[in-house]
Amino acid sequence: MSSLEASKQSTFTTTGLVVGYALCSSLLAIINKYAITKFAYPALLTALQYLTSALGVWVLGKLGFLCHDAFTLQTAKKFLPAAFVFYLAIFTNTNLLKHANVDTFIVFRSLTPLLVAIADTAFRKQPCPSRLTFLSLFIILGGAVGYVLTDSGFTLTAYSWAFAYLVTITTEMVYIKHIVTNLGLNTWGFVLYNNLLSLMMAPFFWFITGEYSEIFSEMQSRMDDWFQFDAFVAVSASCVFGLLISFFGFAARRAISATAFTVTGVVNKFLTVAINVMIWDKHANMAGLVCLISTLVGGVLYQQSVTKSVNVPVTVNMAIGSDDEDEKQLLVEQKSDSTV
Numbered sequence: 001m002s003s004l005e006a007s008k009q010s011t012f013t014t015t016g017l018v019v020g021y022a023l024c025s026s027l028l029a030i031i032n033k034y035a036i037t038k039f040a041y042p043a044l045l046t047a048l049q050y051l052t053s054a055l056g057v058w059v060l061g062k063l064g065f066l067c068h069d070a071f072t073l074q075t076a077k078k079f080l081p082a083a084f085v086f087y088l089a090i091f092t093n094t095n096l097l098k099h100a101n102v103d104t105f106i107v108f109r110s111l112t113p114l115l116v117a118i119a120d121t122a123f124r125k126q127p128c129p130s131r132l133t134f135l136s137l138f139i140i141l142g143g144a145v146g147y148v149l150t151d152s153g154f155t156l157t158a159y160s161w162a163f164a165y166l167v168t169i170t171t172e173m174v175y176i177k178h179i180v181t182n183l184g185l186n187t188w189g190f191v192l193y194n195n196l197l198s199l200m201m202a203p204f205f206w207f208i209t210g211e212y213s214e215i216f217s218e219m220q221s222r223m224d225d226w227f228q229f230d231a232f233v234a235v236s237a238s239c240v241f242g243l244l245i246s247f248f249g250f251a252a253r254r255a256i257s258a259t260a261f262t263v264t265g266v267v268n269k270f271l272t273v274a275i276n277v278m279i280w281d282k283h284a285n286m287a288g289l290v291c292l293i294s295t296l297v298g299g300v301l302y303q304q305s306v307t308k309s310v311n312v313p314v315t316v317n318m319a320i321g322s323d324d325e326d327e328k329q330l331l332v333e334q335k336s337d338s339t340v
Contacts, residue, residue: 020247021249025264026271028241028245030275031234031241032094035237035238038235041214044202044206045238048238050195050199054192069192080197083201084197085168086176089169095164096161106272107148109169110292110295112169120257136298136301140295143297143298147295191246273296
């Protein structure tokens with residue numbers, strides 16, 4: 001295979017990973033909002049997602065459809081801090097969706113690229129983004145601020161969870177990128193460790209939030225009618241998409257920078273906004289939607305600014321069902337955002 005053909009193949013592979021992550025992320029926000037509406041137990045919902053993902057990887061590995069690294073205590077200890085931050089990010093995300101609409105979630109999600117870019121430079125010693133990149137990030141910030149100023153549904157509880165989500169997701173984006181780069185696991189190995197360790201943490205959060213008592217009280221009050229089909233469908237869809245986004249999320253993290261990965265999550269909210277307007281009666285007014293769209297436009301401008309600065313091809317070996325040696329040859333070579 002020529003170098004040109006290899007470059008094209010790697011480009012298609014990277015594009016496929018990013019598109020897969022964008023679609024899963026967009027639909028998962030809507031599905032999780034519906035699931036938390038029908039099944040109002042955030043900690044248990046996230047635990048079921050972790051269980052589905054971890055069990056799915058293990059079963060598919062046993063059947064030979066994929067390869068993942070073996071679970072070892074030594075590697076688990078190294079991965080545990082990242083899994084803890086990941087759990088906090090998902091937990092605050094789910095509680096934010098419980099207390100606020102999808103628009104508010106998107107706004108706070110949109111604020112993360114600027115913070116991730118600063119954290120990448122300050123803590124991971126990455127080159128400073130270009131001036132054009134920072135301009136696009138500040139456009140995102142301006143649109144988000146404009147939305148907040150038009151939000152008539154402000155509540156202290158919702159915005160407390162929103163602030164907690166903003167802090168944890170920014171930390172998670174930067175720290176997970178460091179772990180992905182240095183720990184040496186293949187993609188499915190990351191999915192297994194991340195979800196299995198998060199599942200182990202779930203009972204602790206059930207108790208500190210008091211959710212376990214709510215669940216037992218609900219079951220006792222509805223002994224003869226505890227099963228609800230619509231809640232079952234919503235939770236099942238949420239779990240399946242949780243598995244898909246685990247794979248596409250980690251694979252995309254390896255293929256692009258932390259900031260570019262974060263902005264991808266912002267840009268894909270175009271689809272989320274469209275669906276949200278069509279299916280929910282509680283969404284932003286016209287001024288709020290204009291501000292929301294401007295944050296997504298800022299994301300597009302960011303993508304254009306970093307595309308000009310990235311010129312190192314990405315080589316990815318993602319053969320499903322290959323042996324451990326082939327799977328561990330997954331290499332990512334990328335150039336960080338550079339200054340003008």
